[in-house]
Amino acid sequence: MKDKIKVCLIGCGRAGMIHAKSYSRYVKNAELIAICDPDEENLKAAQEEVEVQNIYTDYKEVMKNKDIDAVIVVTPTKFHHQIVIAAANAGKHVFCEKPMAINEEECDDMIRVCKEKGVKLQLGFMRRFDKNFQKGKAVIDSGDIGEVTLLKSNTHGPSEPKAWMFDVRSSYGPIGEVNSHDFDTLRWYAGCEVKKIHAIGHNFRSPEVKEQYPEYYDTCVVLLEFKNGIVGTISGAQYVKYGYDARAEILGTKGLVKVGTQKADDVEVITEQQKNISDSVNSWRSLFADAYVSEADSFIECILNDGEPEVTGYDGKMALVLVHAGLKSILEKRPVEISGH
Template sequence: MKKKINVCLIGMGRAGMIHAKNFATRINHGTLVAICDPSQEALAAAEKELGVMATYTDYREAVLAPTIDAVVIVTPTIYHKEIVLAAAAAGKHILCEKPLAMNEAECDEMIAAAKQHKVKLQVGFMRRFDESFQQAKAIVESGEIGDVVLVKSLTRGPSHPKPWMFDIRNSGGPIGEVNSHDFDTLRWFTESEVANIYAIGGNYRSPEVQADYPDYYDTVSMNLSFKNGMIGAIDGAQYVQYGYDARVEILGTTGNIMIGEQHKQKIVTATRNGQLIRPAMHSWTYLFEDAYIREDQAFIEAIIHDTAPLVTGQDGKMAVKLVNLGLRSLLEKQVVYAE
């Protein structure tokens, strides 16, 4: 394998631009050579900012370009499968943002295609590349907190839901939109698969959509049992308004680990009326900026050294499975058992 990997970014939205900027300037042995998006407006804006020479409006044309070695897919989930299959058939290595696909069957097709065409398939769970998460993983593996008993993870986003998110058959609600990362976090730290899951939730911040979308929920709490006996807890929420919030606790038999905090900066202002003010974390793009760089670098290293990605297609598939199980439990109001 050559020592310089040429990358095409497919999907020029907010997350797409994070990866694009990384590959344009920050990734060793990897470089952004092309971008692709069906929107001419999005392409023009990205081209101006990134300075790339090659642009495409059709991913089918992009993956056939001989100058491209790998693609990063940051499109709506509904398009992931068809792009991954096309890229794999063209011999391009693939970094696909989460969720990997709409369902497990699609994931299986994508994993099989990558294996058949001997290309890497990495899934975009960037938290595994965050320095604090990796340190916590090393501490767990060292036995410093004893045996893991309970892993709790939460993700809460500040933004008002987009109109399409109110239909949870399309969006999955918080379970699909924000908790994919939490499912992957729990699987990573427990090193086990889920045996059963129970979810409860409600719509507390958008009562105006209740009549049109009676199943919509903006807050969810889930309890999980793992096949190795460990237990887990996840909560997710949209439109919390106070800031972006992602935290984890790992409880062992002899200690615990806390990852994350709500604060953006290590500065506290004391005011004359006796208040202490500290800015809250405002965005996942800021909180996980370094993790995205590490994730993109790891993708290139896996290609160059022909090693397995840290986050595999199977990891992506299991997160998709848990999202669907969690949503089913919420709607059926009962414990759901994994097969």
């Protein structure tokens, strides 16, 4: 058995560099030996952050390097399918960021080829590795709050939408960009698939694009009914400016669990004007810094011990099914049944 898994990062952008740092600094049984990005500037910036032996501008070249055991796919979503299939065909284990792909057919293909080639496929839902979100799950499993009845998950992101996000038929809007994490968390907490979804969305913060993009929404609420009867809500918003806000709530028949906080630390500053000020979390990068490292550790251990990934291709596909159904519900202004899963 190998003692270290040799890894290549494919896609050296915002999220990619988080993984680059995890694999090069914190994951003891992995070695980041290569990076790949067609953008020379991003590649150069990445080289300044991490030291690697191999630099690629074309992912197809990565697949020819027999020393690479696993790839971390962090490109724009539309490239995930082709890169994951190429990696699996080259016998490389795959970690793939969310959203898994553009459509369900691509997800099925990725799951099938990884299985046929005997390589691991893990998806990037890092909340499952966050100690607060994990404690929520542990309380559910312990039975301490009785039967789960109502689940809530909230993600509000601070960033101004990029131009490509306004066309929600291709970007999905916040329900895809921000809330795919909430769909995964609630499926995980409910231990069950969703039966019906109803979502409503409106544009409050970008009135200047209303005429050109009448379907764009920056705020949404999603109602979910699970097959086991649990009900759930998701609140989603982008461009909220006040910080990155990811929290969940689990209401059981015998108690309540509140997961997460908007506070960056436990310090409050109270002034003579009777103002109470505390710093708020500004980014998913800081909020989930430890979770990204645990996620990477888990992927490497799963390869070394020939285990099952904690977040599977099927989890990636089901989050995408819910994103699609949620957007359909927003656009058609009606509840949507989730069939066939």
